[in-house]
Amino acid sequence: MKRFADRALVELSPTFDAMYGTAGRPSIPPERLLKASLLISLYSVRSERAFCEQLNYDLLWRWFLDMSLMEPSFDQSTFSKNRGRLLKHVVAQQFFDEIVRQAEALGLLSDEHFTVDGTLIEAAASLKSFKAKDQPPSDTRPDDPGNPTVNFRGEKRSNVTHQSTTDPEARLAKKGRGFESKLAYLGHALMENRHGLLVDFQLTHATGTAERDVVPQLLYDAKLRGFHPRPLGADKAYD
Structure with a gap:
């Protein structure tokens, strides 16, 4: 896995050069942040803070990130400070595409027989933040600012009338x-389907019709990469 990741990151070097300046204090290499994100996902680390703490003594992770034994772990704030820059330059998508290209070059991808499936990804927003769109801010001090008590009994809530105050894009x-x-x-x-490899992933609003709406774009993007999904398997949500 390290070999595939490092090879993909070499291809992204021009993008990284455009993202960071040559003056000022040296930053944590973006390659290291991307590979750290891989480890967090693969090992189901509960938080970036927990990852940075474990990085102090996990030799396997240090090897994967090309860190010496004496090099200190970076602070968890490094992720939040650099995430916006990485998103702005669509680095995660480029990184993913480079991995897919490597799999294709090794003959691991079929150009036919694909399956599309969807999954709900829970937003980092509490249901307590889902309030009426026309509701003015409350002047009442909450009993617990971190987890205020909210009574929704008898109130009908929908995406038409309500919206999260902390993540307005969530549905x-x-x-x-x-x-x-x-x-x-x-x-x-x-x-x-041949090897069960992921070749594309897209995120949309949970509108109720998103499954059907996104298929044309998925197929179009696949054809741009040289894939021709026929047939395309899907569950009934994509009918």
């Missing part, structure tokens, strides 16, 4: 009957 959604509603986004994965 109220649920997986199906019997599941609780959450503020979420919808992720769409395009998988190659």
Whole structure:
């Protein structure tokens, strides 16, 4: 995995050069931040703070990030400070695309037989923040500023009339009957069936019709990469 990641990051060097200036205090290499994000995902680390603490003594992680034994771990604020810059230059998408190109060059991807599936991605926003759009800010001091008590009994809430005050882009959604509603986004994965590899992933609002709406864009992007998904498997949400 390290070999694939390092090879992809070499291809992104021109992008990194454009992102960072040559003067001022040296920054944490963006390559290291991207590979650290991979480790956080693969090892299900609960937070960036926990990752930085464990990096102080985890030799495998240090090897993966090309860090010496004596080099101090970086602060968790490094992630938040650099995330905006990485998003602005669409670095994560470029990194992903480079990995897909490597898999294709090794003959690991079929140009046919794909499957698309969606998953709800819970937003970092509490249901307590889901308030009426025309509701003025309350002057009442909450009993607990970090987790205020809110009574929604008898109140009908929908995406038409309500909106999260902390994440306005999130939408109220649920997986199906019997599941609780959450503020979420919808992720769409395009998988190659021969080896089960992910070749595209897109994030949309959980509108209720997002599954059907996103398929044309997924197919268009796949064709730009040289893939021709036929047939395309999907569950009934994409009908």
